[in-house]
Amino acid sequence: MPFMETQQRQDKLPPIKYTKRVGHLFEHVRDMHNLKEAIKDAARHKRKRKEVQKVLEDIDGHAKLLQEMLDEETFIPAPYTMRRINDGIQKKTRDIAIPRFWPDQCIHHAFVRVFKQIVLHSAYPFSCGCVPGKGTHGAKRAIEKWIRKDPKHTKYVLKLDVKKCYLTMSHEELRKKLRRRIKDKKFLRLADRIIASFQQPMATHERLLPEIDAAGIPVGLFTSPWFCNFFFQDIDHKVAEKTGTAHNVRYVDDMVLFDSSKRRLHKALEFIQTEVEITKQAVKANWQVFVLSKRPLDFLGFKFHTNKTTIRKSIMLRISRKARTIARAAYASIRNAHAMVSYVGYIVNSNSQNLFDKWVRPFVNIAQLKGVIADEDRKQHQACVTV
Template sequence: MVKRKGHIIERIADMDNLREADREAQDGKVKKNRFIRRHNMHPEEDLIALREMILTFNFPPPEYSLMQVKSDAGKVRDIIKQKYFPWRILHHAIMRVIGEDVYKSLIYDTSACIKGKGLHFGVKRMKRFLRQYPEYKWFVKTDFKKFYQSIPHEVIIASLRRKFKDERFIKLIEIAVLSYNSEQELIEVLKNEIERKKRCSDWSIYKPTSRKFRGKPDRSCDEGTLPGEMPAPLL
């Protein structure tokens, strides 16, 4: 049985951890994010306040905003984000402490949002499998609509409890990560998906091809034949 780790809250609230989390969270984003620039006017004061929030669970009400991001393939994703301070610094502070243990629990071929395991890693692994098992000629690529939003929160909590025994840390996760309720959003997505499938499967809504693309009914049988030739017989 794997020994569960404790004292997670103290490690997250450590000032050195918060400073590093702050540096990582704003990497490459300072120029285009006014909230980061505002935070950088008094960073140490903010981090001391964040440390107090973590130890007392006295956080401001979470405020979420929607941001749409377009991938290189043209797919538009809805990203639900929170303010830089205190939330995004807190997220990085949490991952700095538990990230290694979480990544160790994943299978080796997991390559989503993991440093050093991007698209090229996945392609190389797939090529290796195809060479190693030449009898397999096909592989399946699929996607789950709103995958992360649809994960039951109790499943996440149960998974974390198997690795960490600090109940205060579990409470922090519930506040910092699981406070967003996506139930109504998922219901609307599923309704729209059902309607879309109905439209795609109902051929009666499609009109017949326009008359200008059909054969001309007034065209004579011998049209297009050369002089002296017999017209083609009608079948």
């Protein structure tokens, strides 16, 4: 066996051991291979920025700087830039936090590349929000399967969500949960620094709270969805084990439960409200319990009926407007191409072929839009290979 190959195998870190409390995580974060991959991940779709190009020109050198920063614990997060956007297919108005690329985003990616393994290992199977391989369509497939194969136990539906989930998440409660699962002190101190780097008053110029009373993880940070999924894991498993409901799914802060008993769903609601209050949050007052055969479940942009799945009318209107916008333009921008292909995903994954034939197909060529996206992805890949 060649010496270099032997040396590479000796240098490779052992896999994470999943005991009751996991240790030896920081060494995976500060590993040079992890740091280089984190820089590439953070640079994705940002390669035209000068600050990003500077880092990509010397990945090895910057990975070494990150490693020193982590080892000496000198990383200090900079204040975030706050921006208001219209997010997702439903165009919800959100205030997002944008950290500087170097070194903040690079460290966030290095942290998540390790932390997500802990989250995924103990995740509830139907926790779908921001989870690779699941997401919106993973939740949709599960719900459709339950409705189709188990009509008796999907007769009644409970739909609820946690009020301002990200912005009310207690820093203290999140730290407690992390310490119950992880014992690596240096990894925990890095997590603490990322968690404490944001408080909602920073965005509104109000008084900052003592960290023991502080709340809020920012929408926009790469770490936030993973902290959120980790935060709700205990509740996911307790609901599945203790309420007796037939089927449950959670997408970030939205929960849907199915059962043959309306009474059992109301008891499950009380249980969830109590558990959420323990973590210093609250369930929104607009929760609903209803009969699926009389009213479709409106969830994730889809409407789930007992015999079909359609898309929300407001989303269909947005899709048709976007199709006409692209048709009027001289060329399809990468932004419009991404948006339209994403929209079409809703149509092809629902019983909406007639709507597609009437409002989309006459105006846009989906194959051409996919070609625009493929060209841009190829350029991004070539940029990464070059560096």
